[in-house]
Amino acid sequence: xxxxxxxxxxxxxxxxxxxxxxxxxxxxxxxxxxxxxxxxxxxxxxxxxxxxxxxxxxxxxxxxxxxxxxxxxxxxxxxxxxxxxxxxxxxxxxxxxxxxxxxxxxxxxxxxxxxxxxxxxxxxxxxxxxxxxxxxxxxxxxxxxxxxxxxxxxxxxxxxxxxxxxxxxxxxxxxxxxxxxxxxxxxxxxxxxxxxxxxxxxxxxxxxxxxxxxxxxxxxxxxxxxxxxxxxxxxxxxxxxxxxxxxxxxxxxxxxxxxxxxxxxxxxxxxxxxxxxxxxxxxxxxxxxxxxxxxxxxxxxxxxxxxxxxxxxxxxxxxxxxxxxxxxxxxxxxxxxxxxxxxxxxxxxxxxxxxxxxxxxxxxxxxxxxxxxxxxxxxxxxxxxxxxxxxxxxxxxxxxxxxxxxxxxxxxxxxxxxxxxxxxxxxxxxxxxxxxxxxxxxxxxxxxxxxxxxxxxxxxxxxxxxxxxxxxxxxxxxxxxxxxxxxxxxxxxxxxxxxxxxxxxxxxxxxxxxxxxxxxxxxxxxxxxxxxxxxxxxxx
Numbered sequence: 001x002x003x004x005x006x007x008x009x010x011x012x013x014x015x016x017x018x019x020x021x022x023x024x025x026x027x028x029x030x031x032x033x034x035x036x037x038x039x040x041x042x043x044x045x046x047x048x049x050x051x052x053x054x055x056x057x058x059x060x061x062x063x064x065x066x067x068x069x070x071x072x073x074x075x076x077x078x079x080x081x082x083x084x085x086x087x088x089x090x091x092x093x094x095x096x097x098x099x100x101x102x103x104x105x106x107x108x109x110x111x112x113x114x115x116x117x118x119x120x121x122x123x124x125x126x127x128x129x130x131x132x133x134x135x136x137x138x139x140x141x142x143x144x145x146x147x148x149x150x151x152x153x154x155x156x157x158x159x160x161x162x163x164x165x166x167x168x169x170x171x172x173x174x175x176x177x178x179x180x181x182x183x184x185x186x187x188x189x190x191x192x193x194x195x196x197x198x199x200x201x202x203x204x205x206x207x208x209x210x211x212x213x214x215x216x217x218x219x220x221x222x223x224x225x226x227x228x229x230x231x232x233x234x235x236x237x238x239x240x241x242x243x244x245x246x247x248x249x250x251x252x253x254x255x256x257x258x259x260x261x262x263x264x265x266x267x268x269x270x271x272x273x274x275x276x277x278x279x280x281x282x283x284x285x286x287x288x289x290x291x292x293x294x295x296x297x298x299x300x301x302x303x304x305x306x307x308x309x310x311x312x313x314x315x316x317x318x319x320x321x322x323x324x325x326x327x328x329x330x331x332x333x334x335x336x337x338x339x340x341x342x343x344x345x346x347x348x349x350x351x352x353x354x355x356x357x358x359x360x361x362x363x364x365x366x367x368x369x370x371x372x373x374x375x376x377x378x379x380x381x382x383x384x385x386x387x388x389x390x391x392x393x394x395x396x397x398x399x400x401x402x403x404x405x406x407x408x409x410x411x412x413x414x415x416x417x418x419x420x421x422x423x424x425x426x427x428x429x430x431x432x433x434x435x436x437x438x439x440x441x442x443x444x445x446x447x448x449x450x451x452x453x454x455x456x457x458x459x460x461x462x463x464x465x466x467x468x469x470x471x472x473x474x475x476x477x478x479x480x481x482x483x484x485x486x487x488x489x490x491x492x493x494x495x496x497x498x499x500x501x502x503x504x505x506x507x508x509x510x511x512x513x514x515x516x517x518x519x520x521x522x523x524x525x526x527x528x529x530x531x532x533x534x535x536x537x538x539x540x
Contacts, residue, residue: 007102018049022232024076024097024098024099024120025048025076025077027096027097028076028077028093028094028096028097028099028122029046029048029077029092029161030083031089031092031096031097031425032046032089032090033088033121035088035092035093036086036089042081042082042086044079045079045081045082045086045128046076046077046078046079046322046489047077047078047079047080048076048077048078049074049091050349050538052311054078057078057080057125058074058075058078058123058129059117059361060107060127061104061107061125061127061359062107062108062112062364063106063108063172063361063364064110064112064114064364064365064366064367065116065364065365065366066112066366066367066368066443067112067116072112072116073116073117073118075102075115075117075121075122075123076099076120076121076122077099077122078122078123078125079122079123079124079125080126080127080128081126081128081129082128082129083122083129084092084129084202084204084210084236085210087124087208087234087236088113088204088208088209088210089208090122090124091204091206091208091234091518092208094122094444095206095487095518098120099118099120099121099122100119100120100121100122100170100520100521101121101122101124101234101315101518101519102114102115102116102117102122102123102124102230102521103123103124103126103145103176103230103234103235104123104124104125104126104127104174104176105126105145105146105174105175105176105177105178105235105503106148106172106173106175106176106178106359108170108172108173108175108177108178109177110369110472110473110474111240111369111473111474111475112475113230113521113522113523114177114230115511116272117482117521118452118482119482120270121352124234124447125146126144126145126146126174126176127146128146128152129144129145129146129147129236129237130144130146130147131138131144131147132144132147132151132152132155133155134155134156134158134159134160134161134163134242136160136163138241139163139238139241139243140199140240140241140242141155141156141165141239141240141242142237142238142239143175143179143238143240144175144236144240145174145175145177145234145235145236145237145238146174146175146176146178147166147174147175147265148171148172148174148175148356148359149170149171149172149173149174149175149178149355150171150172150342150346150355150357150358151171151357152165152167152175152343153165153167153171153339154353154354154356154357154358155306156242156339157337157338157339157353159535160246161247161337161338161339162244162338163243163244163245163314164187164242164243164244164245164338164339165194165197165240165242165243166184166185166188166190166191166192166193166194166197166243166379167179167183167184167194168183168184168185168194168212168490169185169186169342169345169346170346171213171342171346171355171356171358172358172359172360172361173321173459175238176229176235176238177229177230177235177471178194178233178471179194179195179198179225179240180195180224180227180228180229180230181195181226181228181419181469181470181471182194182195182225182226182417182419182469182470182471183195184403184419186283186307186345186428187243187245187281187307187309188281188403188407188408188409189223189274189278189280189281189404189405189406189407189409190243190279190281190407190408191243191408192408192409192411192412193409193412193417193419194240195226195414195419196225196226196361196412196417197240197241197242197243198238198239198240198241199213199240199241200212200213200237200238200239201213201216201221201224201225201235201236201237201238201239201411202231202233202235202236202237203216203220203233203234203236204222204233204234205232205234205514206232206233206514206516206518206519210457211233213520214482215318217265219508219509220232220509220512220513222417222418222509223418223504223505223506223509223510223525225417225418225419226417226418226419226470227417227418227419227470227499227502227506227509227525228418228470228523228525230519230521230524231506231510231514231519231520231525232509232510232513232514232519232525232537233513233514233519241536245309245338246309246310246311246338247299247337248310248311248335248336248337249307249308249309249313249335249336249337249341250307250308250310250311250315250333250334250335250336251305251306251307251308251333251334251336251341251344251345252304252305252306252328252332252333252334253303253304253305253306253332254302254303254304254326254327254328254332255301255303255304256297256302257289257291257300257301257302258299258300258387259291259299259425261382261384262286262300262301262302263333263384263387264325264380265302265304265325265326266284266286266302266383266484267377267378267379267380267383268323268325269282269284269304269323269402269404270374270377270378270426270427271377271405271429272322272323272408273323273406273424273426274404274405274407275322275336275406276318276322276323276406277464278406278408279308279309279310280306280308280318280405281306281307281308281404282304282305282306282308282323283304283305283401283402283403284302284303284304284305284346284401284402284403285302285303285305285399285400285401286300286301286302286303286386286390286399286400286401286402286461287300287301287390287398287399287400288300288301288391288395288396288398289301289389289408290367300387300390300391300393302328305345306442307341307345311335312333312335312365315328315333316328316329316330316333319402322434325342331348336350339353342356343355343356357381362395365397365435366434366435366436366437366443367432367433367434367435368432368433368443368446368447368450369430369431369432369433369450369474370430370431370450370451370453370454370472370474370476371428371429371430371431371465371468371469371472371474372428372429372431372454372457372461372462372467373421373425373427373428373429373461373462373467374402374425374426374427374429374460374461374462375424375425375426375461375462376460377426378460379398382459382460385456386400386453386457387455389449389452389453389456391532392449394433394435394445394446394448394449395433395449395520397433397434397435397436398431398432398433398434398449398450398453399431399433399434400429400430400431400432400433401429401430401432402427402428402429403427403428403429403430404426404427405422405425405426405427405428406426409422409423409425410422410423414501414502415501415502415505418499418502418505418506419470419499419502420482420499420500420501420502421467422501425462425467428469429457429461430472431450431453431454432450433446433447433449433450451476454476464499465496465497465500467497467498467500468497468498469498469499470496470498470499470523475522477493477494477497478490478491478493478494478497478523479522479523480520480521480522480523480524480526482520482521482522486517486520488507488526488528489511489524491525491526492503494523495525498523503525506525507525507526507527507528508528510525510526510527510528511527511528511529514527515527
């Protein structure tokens with residue numbers, strides 16, 4: 001008997017897998033028909049690869065082109081619920097058919113985990129759950145998980161010019177994922193993290209029950225505010241406490257090149273940015289630029305970009321006292337409303353408020369990101385090593401972003417919510433490298449470059465563990481096997497970097513609410529006792 005070739009065996013496996021997936025989809029859809037009183041009314045919210053709109057629905061919220069290729073694993077089904085009651089049947093039918101759930105609110109997961117998996121899966125896309133209800137008198141807002149930060153800011157400004165929210169600068173980020181990972185923005189020194197301001201929430205649990213803070217209990221409520229909601233259920237909405245902002249804030253951006261002492265200014269910034277008045281936030285964007293019009297010479301440019309929660313008259317003496325080296329003068333400053341500062345930091349004209357309602361990311365590219373926390377000032381020679389790497393060819397579109405801590409970030413306990421990165425950190429440093437498809441069909445050299453930068457930075461950043469931030473997800477730091485059985489030792493490799501000592505409490509919550517580990521991904525919290533070897537139960 002002739003032995004079948006490898007190609008024949010692979011073909012047989014492919015056909016078997018395809019048939020199995022087709023059967024799973026059919027069974028899943030049949031299950032859904034029984035889960036709704038009127039299936040016809042929701043059938044147009046369900047997309048499979050045979051639907052003509054499937055590709056456009058999938059691609060609409062993909063914010064990193066690394067995960068838009070033909071070879072990227074695709075969901076078997078996409079559901080776009082229009083109301084909360086549409087979600088429990090999806091969870092039930094996914095469990096019945098051994099399909100994973102991925103929940104997408106804005107699609108900004110840096111590793112695409114909200115819409116990518118290598119096992120059969122269903123995407124719950126919350127693009128239709130976008131309502132934001134602001135109560136200006138009580139200074140609160142309910143935010144559906146599919147609403148963007150831009151929509152939230154717009155709705156707040158509709159009701160009051162002196163209310164705001166300390167969330168991120170990118171207006172197309174979905175509130176569901178942003179807040180569940182902690183969430184920070186240009187007001188973190190004054191008000192802390194976005195998740196610090198959550199006062200209620202709604203979530204669908206593994207049993208398909210819709211829970212609020214009272215019915216979910218304080219342990220689960222603690223876990224989803226910074227621990228990553230996708231490990232515990234499907235976040236439906238957040239109720240947040242808004243913050244008071246002045247009628248006028250002051251912004252400025254001062255750019256300095258290496259020839260204008262940028263290295264010395266960044267070095268000095270490390271000593272003062274975390275300790276100044278919490279109303280003052282000065283972050284730094286570093287990138288390579290052409291120093292001559294013909295593009296033959298390159299240099300490094302540092303942009304010191306700031307918002308001050310007050311007027312220019314109070315800002316100028318504050319800067320003169322704390323950071324005179326930067327040379328800020330009145331002509332550099334611009335006073336505006338808080339909502340205009342949101343537009344300013346997002347790179348939009350400050351009078352174009354309606355752009356905040358647009359879910360479309362203006363420039364979706366290929367990128368890879370990594371993050372560090374700096375606890376001691378980096379010496380000048382250490383900074384100069386960064387510049388040498390930025391001069392390399394792969395770094396033409398690279399960026400390094402330095403975000404200062406201090407203020408409120410030092411006042412909140414690292415165990416108050418799962419996000420632990422508080423006191424002890426001078427600033428957070430984010431590395432990004434972008435590239436265009438036509439420049440290089442293979443992303444490996446760009447990813448290799450940012451990994452070399454990350455390796456270079458090891459002596460200058462947090463250690464034991466080297467800290468990371470779940471909203472800047474990075475699968476390089478460790479992953480779970482994508483199955484139900486995950487060892488504690490395996491998950492702890494990445495978990496302690498994101499959550500420090502809070503990781504063990506997150507495991508206890510997970511064990512209580514999802515003991516069979518239905519809600520899982522490559523970096524989800526595992527329940528205790530799963531897997532083999534050094535499990536949670538035998539490791540604490």
